[in-house]
Amino acid sequence: MIRFENVGLRYGFGPEVLRDLTFDIDSHSFQFLTGPSGAGKTSLLRLLFLLLRPTRGLISMFDQDTATLTKDNRAALRRCIGIVFQDFRLLDHLTTYENVALPFRVLGKEEATYRNEVIELLQWVGLGERMEALPPVLSGGEKQRAAIARAVIARPQLLLADEPTGNVDPNLGQRLLRLFIELYRQGTSVVIATHDIALMDEYDARRLVLHEGRLHVYE
Amino acid sequence: MSTSEPFDEVAESWTQEDAALTSAPPGAPGPIVPGDSIAGRSLMAVVAIMTFLAVLATGAAMLVADAASDWQSEVAREVTIQVRPVAGRDLEADVNAAAAIARATAGVADTRVFTRQESAALVEPWLGSALTLGDLPIPRIVVVKLLPGAIPNFANLRKALAAQVPAASLDDHRGWIDRMRTMAETAVATGMVVLALVIAVTVLSVTFATRGAMATNRPTIEVLHYVGATDGFIGKQFQRHFLALGLKGGVIGGGGAMALFGLLQAADAWLIGTPGGDEATALFGTLAIGPSGYIAMFVVILLMALVTALASRRTVAQTLEMIE
Helix, strand or coil: CEEEEEEEEECCCCCEEEEEEEEEECCCCEEEEECCCCCCHHHHHHHHCCCCCCCEEEEEECCEEHHHCCHHHHHHHHCCEEEECCCCCCCCCCCHHHHHHHHHHHCCCCHHHHHHHHHHHHHHCCCCCCCCCCHHHCCHHHHHHHHHHHHHCCCCCEEEEECCCCCCCHHHHHHHHHHHHHHHHCCCEEEEECCCHHHHHCCCCEEEEEECCEEEEEC | CCCCHHHHHHHHHHHHHCCCCCCCCCCCCCCCCCHHHCCHHHHHHHHHHHHHHHHHHHHHHHHHHHHHHHHHHHHHCEEEEEECCCCCCCHHHHHHHHHHHHHCCCCEEEEEECCHHHHHHHHHHHHCCCCCHHHCCCCEEEEEEECCCCCCCHHHHHHHHHHHCCCEEEECCHHHHHHHHHHHHHHHHHHHHHHHHHHHHHHHHHHHHHHHHHHHCHHHHHHHHHCCCCHHHHHHHHHHHHHHHHHHHHHHHHHHHHHHHHHHHHHHHHHCCCHHHHHHHHHHCCCCCHHHHHHHHHHHHHHHHHHHHHHHHHHHHHHHHHCC
């Protein structure tokens, strides 16, 4: 589904933060992306989400060379990918329901066509009674669940999560992990960037370990 | 997302501790770009003021052009023959001969000879009423009225007058008409320049306001990119605000200017017969710009709204191009 070949990334004229990355992410796969702070996990996630262009190498996503994509093509590919940020990135002026429904609105769908689906998903992640709440009044865990719901509502083929348990207690972290595992079981490829060893020990999955800009894959 | 069986276990884990109650069904989704994040009121005031000035400039230019056109057509419908008193010639005979020559010219409807008394009345404001016209060599005037649309051969008329009445000279008011035309054209050109300047200021104001709104909404734009929105979709979210602002500002400002012209027209009708009203009527005609004037002002209002929408569209597109 996604292939990196000798990918390197540097910011401006600085040193390479990512070097010679060569790996695949298969469809229907689950992997942790880990490494010490500053190892380049977020940069790699941004490459995977087409927010950055590599300074060298080839990235192929869904059988398309990302270097040749137009801006609209990249937007179309992003609709196949859901992303959960560590800081949630919810829009404070929209309700939880509106935030989660955003991917459908972007597709130009009528509200009647997605309303039940969004309500169902919000109930599923335990936010059924918080649909009309604005993000500033949600707890950290609720925001995280809302962000995950937004990321998966349009059934992406790939889900990227950046430190999804970074702001929550261990109990909630485990529950979020179970959520990701269930999404994986339903057919979504999942990449979870984390440096939480305890979380990774909860589930035996492929590990992509970044160290000093290089990637080591442990199947 | 279909909550098929594998999710039931996870769903249950949430519902055990988080209340599974569902709040009331959500209302209709609000705008993605919040209206209060755009400097709406101040921009609307700028557009309203600019539209007011643009419509005022258009209306004023049309008023002057119409008045000048009226004067021009009135002046152009008649010419005058001036017969100077010359020693050894009978002035009355010369005047009558000049009038006869004029009447015989194709395109002339009628002539009217100013009598001695009328000629005296013309100079009375300067020389006083005790004047005896015979004491002074005052020229006599023959007003030649032209047929509507006719352009007589003034060169031939001049030749005939020169041959038969050497003391007569023809004034076709060409110099006056030229000055009138120049003045009217200058008024229209000034109106156009003012309109162009007002549009330029509006474009700049809208551009700055759009940039400010987009900077304020940068997090929203980023999130929209993250959920796969195209630039076209994001642009529309901003443009609908600015189009609404442009229309509101245009209607307020343009409506105000049109109301002002309506008020002037009403005041003009009310002041008819008073010295001030007569002066204004002499200068500007009836101060009425007519249906065509109001249509032109309405077009200017639409133009201002369109300019606002296009300027914001261009700025949104340029700004989004810079945002990855």
